[in-house]
Structure formats: C-alpha cells, structure tokens
Amino acid sequence: MKKITALLLSTSMVLTLSACGGAKSDDSANVSGGKKVTVDFWSAPNTKQVAFWNKMAADYAKDHPNVEIKVSQMPESPTSEAGIQSAIASGTAPTMSENITRGFAAQLAENKAIVNIGETDQFKKVVTDRKMEKTINNWKLADGSQYVMPVFSISDMIAWRTDILKEIGVNEPPKTYSEMLAVGEKLKAKYPDKFLYFNDRISQPTYYFRWTDFFMFYNAATNGNMFVEGNKMVADGKAATDVFSFFKKLSDNKYLLSQKANDAFETGLAVSRYLRTSDVATWKDKFPNLKFGENYAVAPVPVPDGVSTADVKTFADAKGLVVYASATKEQQAAALDFMQWLLSDAKHDLELMQATYNTPARDDVDMNDTFKAFLDENPAIKVFGQQVPNGIPTMNSPKMVDIHTILGEKGVNPIVNNGADPAAAWAQTETEIKAALSKK
Template sequence: MKRTQKNALAMAGLMTAATLFSAVPAMADDVITVDFWTAPQQVQYNYWEEKAQAFNETKTEVNGKIVEVKVQQMPETPSSEAGIQNAIATGTAPAVSENINRGFAATLAASEVVYDLSEEDWFQDVIEARAMGDAMENWAIDEKQYVLPVYVNPMVWQWNKPALDVLGFEKAPETVDEFNAVIAAFSEKKDELKEIGVTHTFYRPSLTRPDQYWDRWFDFMMIYNGLSQGMPILENDELVMDKDSAIEAMEVIGTFGNSIQQGELSSIWIEEQPSILVSINAPWEISLYEENNKVYGEDYVYGPSLVKEEGDIPYNYADSKGLTFYKTDNVSEDQHEGAVEFVKWVYNKDNSAQSDLDWLNATTMLPVRGDLNDNEVFADSMKENPALAALAEWVPYAIPGLATDKDADIWTAFTEVGMAPYMNEVTAAEPCNAPDATSYIEDAMDAMEEAAGLK
C-alpha cells in the first residue's frame, strides 16, 4: 500500500511543541537503522534498550543489510501523542513505537499513517505464542488491527479485607446482589467498622470533575463492561451504548450514597487503617503497598467487575497500550521490515515468554497474555506477587478504550450532563438507596452524541 501522510499537517496544527528529534540519519550502505520510540518512562526505555542490544547482536539481515535498532524515549510534553503527531508531520517519525492506546490508534489509522497488521502472518504467530486470541477481539478498529498490545492493567475493585471480615464476607462480591449485600452490611455495622478506622464505603474524588474525563474509563466504563457483558459503547462513529446497562452501572455508584469519600487524599491504602471499604484498583501502586508492608490477601483483595448473574463474564476496562508501526514517507520499506524483524524476534515462539517475564519484572505491569497463571515461565513471579496473579485472572476480559479520537469530548459531556448532576442526588441519599439514573443517562447519551458529532 502506498505510504501517505494524509492529514498529518492538520494533526500537527494541533501541536504547540516543536519536535524534539531530528530526521532519521542516512543509513550506511550495509546497515538499516530502525528507530524505536519507547514511552517516556525510564524503566520502559531500559527494557527496550536491553532487547535492542540483544537483537542487534544477532546481525539479522533484511535485503542483504544488517538491521540495527536504535532506542530513544518519545517526547512527553505537551503529551506523547502530541510528540508522535508532530513527528509524523515533520518527517521524523520512528519506524515503530510503543505507548499507543486504542483511541490514539484510531486517530492514526484515520490518517492512514500506521500499518494494519491483521493479515500479517508474523502478527498471527505472535498472537498464538502469547495466547492473545480472546484479547485481540477487543482491539479491533473497523475489523482491522493496528496495535500489538504490550501490557494491560485490568481495572477492577480493590476491597479492604479487614472490613470485609467485619461485615461477614469471606470474599469480594462478584454480582450486583452480592455488592448490594455488602453495602447494606456497611450501613448496619458502621460502629464496628469505625473500630478499624473505616468511615466511608468508596473513595473517588473525580466523580463530579468533567475535566478529569479519563476517570470515566476506570469507574463507569469498568462497571458498564461487566454489566453489559462487553457490549460496545461506540461503533463506526455511532453511539451504541446499551441504555439499560448504562443505567445499572450508574446506579451501582449511586448505591454508595452519601458514604462516598470525595475529598482528595494521598495514598489512602498505605494508611495503618484505611478509612474506606473499596476503591478502583491501581496496579501501579502495588510496589508502594509492598514498601509499606501491606500484604495482598490480608490488607486488601481485588474483586472482579460486577456482573448481573453468577457465571457471567467479568469484563472490565483495560488500561492498556502497545506497539504501532508507522507508514510515513520518512520510513523506508527496509526500515519497516527491519522493525518487524525486531518485534518478531522479541515475541516469537521461543522468546515471547521470557520477553514478557522480563517486562513484568522490569515494570510490574502485566503483559497481554492469556496464560499468565498457567505458563510455568511466570510461576515464580506470580507466586512471589499474589496481587499480580489475582489481576492476571481478568486480563482476557479486559476491554481497551473506545476506538475514537473523541474520547475527551465523549466522557467530558457524559460527566457534565450525567455523572456530575447525578452525584448531587447521590450525596443526599443514604447507602442502598440509589437515585433513578434513567434521565441522567438519557441526557448524557444525547450530550455525548452532540459533543463528539456522533450518529
């Protein structure tokens, strides 16, 4: 397919920062230099730099030339997405980069500056090697695949284990009925809970903040995914969100009533006695908990995204990003093929498990695999980190963000018209008395369509 930079200049018009990188240097006659951009995080740079050095030592050739991968961090100001768009517009794009979510991939795909990988044999081989079949269904954009997912943080509930014990529950709730029973028990045993420091059910300061639109991915969208059984919210620029499931999801939050802690608190889970019953989990804080002697299974436990009926699949929101290959004029065919050879080498049948184990150890973020709790390569790491092992159960059911560049518009409108005004009612209600969310969801859906120009 002919390379194009369609819409790249228009994309760059949105940028305010100059590119931080110079154009790709001229290649030696016998060397293909492949630029690989990592996320602007040192641990991720270190991981990919080590992989690139090992690959370069293999002296892999493309069309009689040796492939040499050069790793650098992508710019993060004003954002990594802005840095990539600016690089595309100025002819300095890398051959491949990580740190791409599904929404941004949709933007790049609409501009025809990234490769569709769905028909590539090597891509299918990687999916098989990493047991990713179920996960990839959720990454499709117009039935094509533009991203090779690297990591995923399944967003589920994080429960105060001592509080659950006081309330008489041996495990975290899995269904809406079980959830309602836990919140009802909270109301009945407030005095007993105060003895262990618990004064509120739920911690979520962002519920009335439209400017923090991304938090709707983690709370509303996580709950909606489970209750709707993975039904989409958006398809082909059409809002297809299931209204009934959306109402039920909103009312799950409404069930907390006036017991929600909305004030800004820092590191609530490392307090000697956390003051809340539950929050949305934050996998990136696991190391912080360990540093403060918080033990998974004793101090906190994870519970799945709620479902309506026992046996339903606990679909959740995937905080997930991956690799994308750029189809721009400054990236030669040899450089593209060299980038593919590098990624193939990292994730081929022989290397993928070790590569993903190295990633897990370096970043403490779960690689996108369907066998994390079954593959013996990961056995020791999962045994040493039961919190990650628990999260790994829900990796196959984690659904990434919407395939659109209108995420900000959609969720800002949703919060302004739906969530924020609904919370005014919720904070005046007692727990287990969720206000009817029907009118709020109906108004929010209209606002989402208008704000994002949806059908």
C-alpha cells in the same frame, strides 16, 4: 482533536506491506537487505519502561548487527498523544512506538499515519506464539483491521480490605451492586467515618478518568458490550443507566469517597478502591504490611443484580506497538521483525513483568510455566494475569476523547457531585455523544 495535517497523506506515506512480511528474525541480512537500518523507537514516558526497551534493543542487536533499535522517550506536550501527533505533522515521527491505545490507533489509522499490520506474517506468528487468540480479538477496529500489536493489558480490578470486612461480618468481597450496598450499610453501622469505596477520579472531568469509573462498571454490566463502533453509538442504554444509578446510590449514602485523600485504602479509611498492577508494586515498598491473602483481596468489578458473576469483563489499561507509515520499507520490515523477536519469546514477557509489573497481553499468563516463579512470589499479580482475556481496551473510535469528555461532564460528574438524576443524565449524555459522532 484536530485532524493531522495533509502531510500524512503524501504518497511517500502510502506504503504497501509486501516488503514487511516474511522476514526471518534470525537472519539480520534478510531483515535489513544487508545494509544498516536504524529503527527509531519511542518508549512510553516512564523510566521503568524506557529501561526495559533499552535492554530489549541491546539484546536484539546481538543477533542483528545490521539493525539498530534506537530507543528514546516519547515527548509529552502536553500528552504523549499530542507529542506523537505533533511529530507526525512535522515529519519527525519515529519508525515505531509503544504506548498506543486502541482509541488513539483508530484516530491515527483514520489519518493514514500508521501501518495496518494485521495481515503480516510477523503479526500472525506473534498471535500464535504468544497464545493471544482471545485477547487480540478486542483490538480490531471497526472494519476488522489490526493496527496495534498489544504489549500489555492490565484489567482494572477492585481491591478490598478483607481485614475490615471480617470485622463487620463479611467473609468475601461482594459480587453484585446489592451485595456491595449491603456491605456499605454494615460498614457505616460499625464505622460511620469510613467509606465503602474510594475513587477520587470519579468527581473530575479529565477524559481518561472514565476508564477507572464508568467503563470498568459498564464493561462488567454488559459482558463487554461495545460503547461505540467507529462513528456509530451501540451502547446498552439500560446498563449505562444502571451504572449511573449505582454511582448515585454510593454517593447519596455517603459510601463513596470521591475527594482526594492520601492513601485512603492503605490506611483503612476506605475498604475498597479500583486497582492496577502498579499499585501492587507500590505497596510492596511503601506499605509492606498490606499483604495479599491476609488483609486485602483483589476481585472483579461488581455487576448489576441478575447479571452473571462469571468471567466478568472490565476496562483494561492496555497499550501496544504501532509502525508509522512515514517509515521506509526497510525500517518497517526491521520494526516488524523486532516485534516478532520480542513478543514470540515468553522470556521477554517475563522481563516486562519483572521490570514494570504490567501483565502481558496474552491469554495464558497464569498458566505459562515461564511466569510461575514470578507469580508465586506475587500472587496478586497472578489474579490480574487470570483476567487478561476479560479486559476490554479503549473504545474503537477516533472521537474517543470527545466521547469520554461528554460522559464525564454530562453524566458521571453531575451525578456524584450534584446528585443529578441518572436517567436524565444518561439521556443528555447519549444525545450529545450521538451529535459528536455525527460531526465530520
């Protein structure tokens, strides 16, 4: 992606944080200095999330009459990231937005477009009140700074059709590569037309599709080892090659369904697939016969043989709030106060789950009494809640898109589409990523 224009570097955008710290969320005058302040808030382009943020803004306004949180849906031209970049370059950025990954935050921070909020009183209070000490560590940038306050974190998991597994003599989801391949052999022996694993993204080059194939398995294989840190490659080459080799075995044995197939898992054509909470929400209405604990289970990502199967790490679809450097000091202070008000109260996280099924980015989702009734009614979501601390957000690099693109075009796609050699594919992938990282 192109660097954001020099407009970002104007002195009006280089702001200190002293005015942002210490505001009391129960005192509107302290937050706004006694005058009316408008915080332009951009929500993700998702109707459920827009509705959630509009409700939060209205609730906040009841006790903060001098602050207006004005919610609108962020533009997508052609992506939300591009829409944000365009707004920053044209001087029309909001005060605050959600829907920011750690990788995109690294790019925005490099261009001084967002505020380093990690040392503010509000940030520290939320981390404590929200019980997110483990989760927040995964959000640091290369220099240890924190630019994003994560709102939700959805650890990618594997769904298994346990009813079909039982038909082939398998009583629980496999935990290792060899166990999963053995399940594939049993499945094909009884049902030659069925597939072990469904992922129609794995054959396509779109950069963010690597989140639901390579990085799920890489994070699991390495206990969450970073792939890059800033502009330095720190990937575990053996683990990456092991992941590539596993993908090749799935493909070569025809265990992998990598082409589009409507509802392949839901109809039983495939017995496993990657899963997120949004899929569980869809199933409740569209596939009511799919019942957690009866005919499907949610399990961690399998790991290479010899790797611990306890507390398996995975990729997390995790996004959060940022404050833009172009906002006034008063707007920044009000935005941070809204963040503290919102995230220091577990009831707001409950409303988030009820509205979107997104699991909050906190360590105690499955143990907090505020969420108990909801999770008892939605036991599959409880499994995701247990895995929040094991979710690794997008990589810590402003060149995330370039790196992911190379991973697809030189690694994952040639292996599953053309049977490429895993070791050779990794060697080329590593060489090209290092070259991309070295470019200014």
